[in-house]
Amino acid sequence: MAGQQTARRVPLRKCIVCGVKTDKRGLIRIVAPQEGPVEVDATGKARGRGAYVCRSGGMEHDRLGRGRLDHSLxxxxxxxxxxxxxSSIGAARDTEQR
Ligand SMILES: [Zn+2]
Incomplete structure (x- = not known):
């Protein structure tokens, strides 16, 4: 593929709902720790199985996301x-998109 940027080292992650691939800043990481509830991983470094949802995703993400999240996590x-x-995802979107 011509013009492909191979020098960039930004790792791409995929939104589990719509399948859009973007770098980590465009996504919200959700983590399922070994113990404790599933939550938004604000640091991006929490241990556990993770899944990404895009920040620009709308309400359909919230409706469709559940089954896919169950699956991914x-x-x-x-x-x-x-x-x-x-609500955590909503809050994370609000803080980043001002
Ligand atoms: Zn998405």
Whole structure:
């Protein structure tokens, strides 16, 4: 492919909902630690199985995301975990997109 930038070392991550690939700053990492609830990983370094959702994703991400997140994290999210996660994702989007 002509013009491909091979020098860039920004790792690309894929949104689990829409499949868009972008670098980490464009995505929100969600982590499933060995113990404790699934949560938004603000540092991007938390241990556990991670999944990414794009920051620009709208409400459809929140609706579609759940099943895919369960799959990616290999964990069945409870109703509580999921709703807490949706509001954390919303908050993370708000802080970054001003
Ligand atoms: Zn997305």
């Amino acid at each position: 290999r964990r069945k999210l409870t109703e509580e975990e999921w709703s807490a996660l949706v």
